[in-house]
Amino acid sequence: MINRKNWKAIGLLLFLFLSLVSSPLWASTEGPAVPTTESDVAWWVWPLVLFFFCFILGIIAVLAGVGGGVLYVPLVSGFFPFHLDFVRGAGLLVALAGALAAGPGLLKRNLASLRLALPVALIASSCAIVGAMLGLALPTHIIQICLGGTIIGITALLFFSKNVERPTVTKQDAVGAALGMQGIYTEASSGENVEWKTHRTLTGLILFIVIGVMAGMFGLGAGWANVPVLNLLMGAPLKIGVGTSKFLLSITDTSAAWVYLNQGCVIPLIAIPSIVGLMLGSFMGVRILAVAKPKIIRYLVIVTLLFAGTKALLKGLGIG
Amino acid sequence: MAQTSSGPVKAPPEQIKYADLLYYGAWIGIFLMAITYAVYVTGILKPLIPLHEVPNYWSMSVHDYLAQTGAPTGWGWAALLHRGDYLNFIGIAVLALMTIVCYFILISAYSKKKDTAYMVIAIAEVVVLCVAASGLLGAGGH
Numbered sequence: 001m002i003n004r005k006n007w008k009a010i011g012l013l014l015f016l017f018l019s020l021v022s023s024p025l026w027a028s029t030e031g032p033a034v035p036t037t038e039s040d041v042a043w044w045v046w047p048l049v050l051f052f053f054c055f056i057l058g059i060i061a062v063l064a065g066v067g068g069g070v071l072y073v074p075l076v077s078g079f080f081p082f083h084l085d086f087v088r089g090a091g092l093l094v095a096l097a098g099a100l101a102a103g104p105g106l107l108k109r110n111l112a113s114l115r116l117a118l119p120v121a122l123i124a125s126s127c128a129i130v131g132a133m134l135g136l137a138l139p140t141h142i143i144q145i146c147l148g149g150t151i152i153g154i155t156a157l158l159f160f161s162k163n164v165e166r167p168t169v170t171k172q173d174a175v176g177a178a179l180g181m182q183g184i185y186t187e188a189s190s191g192e193n194v195e196w197k198t199h200r201t202l203t204g205l206i207l208f209i210v211i212g213v214m215a216g217m218f219g220l221g222a223g224w225a226n227v228p229v230l231n232l233l234m235g236a237p238l239k240i241g242v243g244t245s246k247f248l249l250s251i252t253d254t255s256a257a258w259v260y261l262n263q264g265c266v267i268p269l270i271a272i273p274s275i276v277g278l279m280l281g282s283f284m285g286v287r288i289l290a291v292a293k294p295k296i297i298r299y300l301v302i303v304t305l306l307f308a309g310t311k312a313l314l315k316g317l318g319i320g
Numbered sequence: 321m322a323q324t325s326s327g328p329v330k331a332p333p334e335q336i337k338y339a340d341l342l343y344y345g346a347w348i349g350i351f352l353m354a355i356t357y358a359v360y361v362t363g364i365l366k367p368l369i370p371l372h373e374v375p376n377y378w379s380m381s382v383h384d385y386l387a388q389t390g391a392p393t394g395w396g397w398a399a400l401l402h403r404g405d406y407l408n409f410i411g412i413a414v415l416a417l418m419t420i421v422c423y424f425i426l427i428s429a430y431s432k433k434k435d436t437a438y439m440v441i442a443i444a445e446v447v448v449l450c451v452a453a454s455g456l457l458g459a460g461g462h
């Protein structure tokens with residue numbers, strides 16, 4: 001049940017978010033991606049708007065339980081005048097910075113498992129390089145269409161997938177056993193130690209090929225895909241799945257981020273306000289999360305992603 | 321899924337070491353980004369691309385952007401650290417290098433434990449990340 005205080009917080013967030021999205025500044029973002037000789041807006045306005053936009057995005061991402069990258073790329077590429085190449089470069093850095101900041105705490109609390117993460121990371125990070133190279137080689141409208149389709153797919157995944165807190169794994173498979181993909185963690189709420197192991201490990205590892213390619217190609221981060229595969233398919237407990245996924249991004253996104261960085265796809269005026277805004281927003285989001293669990297935010301994010309995905313798809317098809 | 325209650329489970333020592341190094345490295349990187357960005361936007365160091373001109377380029381594809389601005393690719397930024405905009409790459413590079421540095425802890429730990437499979441996986445990961453960071457991998461422009 002959402003109380004009156006929570007509704008106020010949600011209302012305030014919605015108001016800020018919609019104010020930014022409906023700002024007259026967006027009016028200048030439509031049209032072909034060609035340089036304007038003289039910008040009507042002072043250079044500092046867009047980075048400042050981007051900072052506040054990302055700050056709100058960071059709050060919403062935490063409340064909705066999704067990574068910042070998955071919101072950042074479709075929304076910023078849809079509503080800001082930046083080319084998709086630079087948005088993807090910044091998106092990867094946003095996801096990377098968030099994962100690096102969260103990683104130590106997750107590792108220390110044993111909520112991210114190195115034994116689970118390392119084999120998966122090797123596959124995903126190698127494939128993220130391929131994805132990044134593909135993403136930079138393909139024409140922008142093709143990437144826009146694929147991005148739109150992926151985002152719409154992610155909204156369906158967020159809407160329909162029901163993660164399981166502690167999946168039942170009766171027998172560990174041979175690959176999981178050979179790699180020692182098992183562990184034990186302490187459930188903080190009850191104090192009990194929970195042992196876990198994986199099954200369907202090979203299928204999971206194969207899926208991380210696709211996840212890695214998509215992470216690199218779209219600069220989305222990949223928490224939206226990591227968690228269902230680790231939890232629903234491979235049978236890792238939800239807490240281990242979420243923690244390991246977040247830590248995993250610090251490795252997967254590193255490889256793709258280097259490709260974008262080396263190809264010149266990082267403009268500091270875009271990347272730094274995005275990273276700092278999203279991180280500060282995430283810290284604020286964690287504080288708000290402690291007093292409120294507004295499920296409605298999750299549905300708001302699903303609707304927003306559906307809108308952003310459709311916009312990217314139409315833009316790619318040349319009718320948006 | 322078995323449950324026991326014999327006290328909280330501690331993370332393996334290599335995991336704690338990795339976490340500690342990552343913690344300091346990540347925050348140093350983020351701190352450096354904030355400082356260098358302040359230097360950049362206040363104009364203390366002259367940027368390669370003047371601040372007021374950046375909005376004229378950010379809607380171009382990276383291919384056109386590089387052609388028109390003469391911005392460097394690969395590790396070319398390292399030679400431009402005296403420029404305000406490229407100074408920002410120090411913090412970004414620290415963030416992007418942290419995982420590679422942290423993996424050396426794992427290689428050493430798994431080597432001591434004689435856990436060959438994970439030691440090989442960790443070495444392979446360092447190779448993959450170094451190849452990505454090297455700038456040797458090109459991508460076709462569009």
